Amino acid sequence: MTTPVTAPVTAPATVPAAPPPGPPRPRRRVPRAGLVLAVAFFALVCAAAAFPGLFAGPPNLVDPVVALRGPGGGHPFGTDQLGRDVFARVVHGARASLLVGLGSTLLAGVAGSAWGLLAALGGRAVREAAMRLADIFLSFPSVLMALLVIAVLGPGTGNAVVAITISLAPGFARVVRVRALVVRDSPYVRAAVNLGLRPGRILRRHIVPNVLAPLLILATLNVGTAVIAGASLSFLGLGPQPPDPEWGSMLAQSRNYLDAGWTLAIFPGGAITLTVMSVTIIGRELQARYEGRESR
DSSP states (O other), rough: OOOOOOOOOOOOOOOOOOOOOOOOOOOOOOHHHHHHHHHHHHHHHHHHHGGGGGTOOOOOOOGGGGGGGGGGTTTTOOOTOOBBBBBHHHHHHHHHHHHHHHHHHHHHHHHHHHHHHHHHHHHHHHHHHHHHHHHHHHHHHHHHHHHHHHHHSSSSSHHHHHHHHHHHHHHHHHHHHHHHHHHHHHHHOOOOOOHTTHHHIIIIIIHHHHHHHHHHHHHHHHHHHHHHHHHHHTTTOOOOOOOOOOHHHHHHHGGGGTOOOOOOOOOOHHHHHHHHHHHHHHHHHHHHHHSSSOOO
C-alpha cells in the first residue's frame, strides 16, 4: 500500500503595506487669462513709455493735408486736427501719463510710510497731530486736493506729480500706521524690546518688513487712481502742456472735433481705461495672494 504524496503547504503571499499618505500637494495656481492679458498690456505700456521711438514716429509732425483722417493707410489711429498721427501721440503720451501715475504713487508711498510710522511710533502728541492732519487731508476728494495744490503751484508735469502725491499720501499713512501698530504689539516685538534691542533695529528688522507687503499692494492699486487724476488735471489744462502728448490733454483737444473725427477721443480714452483696468487687475491679484485666497 502506497502512502499518498501531499504538497507542502506554503504561507499565503502577503501584500506589502502601502506607505502612509504624505501631506497634500499644494494645488498649482494657473494664471487666469485676464491676469495674463493685464500683465502683458501693462508691460507693453511701460515699454512704450520707456522706448516710444521703437513703436511710433515723431508725435508732433504736422501735415494739414491729412488733417482729421480716419484710421487707415499710414495712420492706424487716424490723424488729429493738425494732421498729426494719433497713434504716435498715444504711444508717446504713455510716458507723461505713467510718469505722473508711477511717480506720484512712489513719492506718496515713501512720504505716507514715514507719516504712518511717525503716527504709530511717535509720542502721544505727535501721534495725535499726525492723524488729525491725515483726517483733514482725507476729508477732501483726491482730485479736489490736487486742484488746490495746482492752484498754488501752477500747471505742469512736476507740479501735477506733487499735487497727486499730496492727495494720495494720507491713505498710505493710514494703512502703514494700522499695520505698524499690529506689529508693534506682537509678542516677538515685545520680546525684542525686553531683550534691549535698539528701537532703530526693531524698526528695520521687524516693523518695516512687515509693512512692505500691504504697502506694495496699496501702491499697485493706487497707480490707476494716480493715472486717472493725472489725466483729469491734463484734461483741465493743468498737467503737461501742449504740444507735448498726454492722454488727458488729447481727450481735451478732441472734444471740439467729435463731429469731424469722433475716433480722436476713442484711442486716448481707451488707453487710459485699459491701463487703469490692467493695473487694478494686477493689484487685486496681489491682494488675493497676500490674503491667501483665490482671486475672482
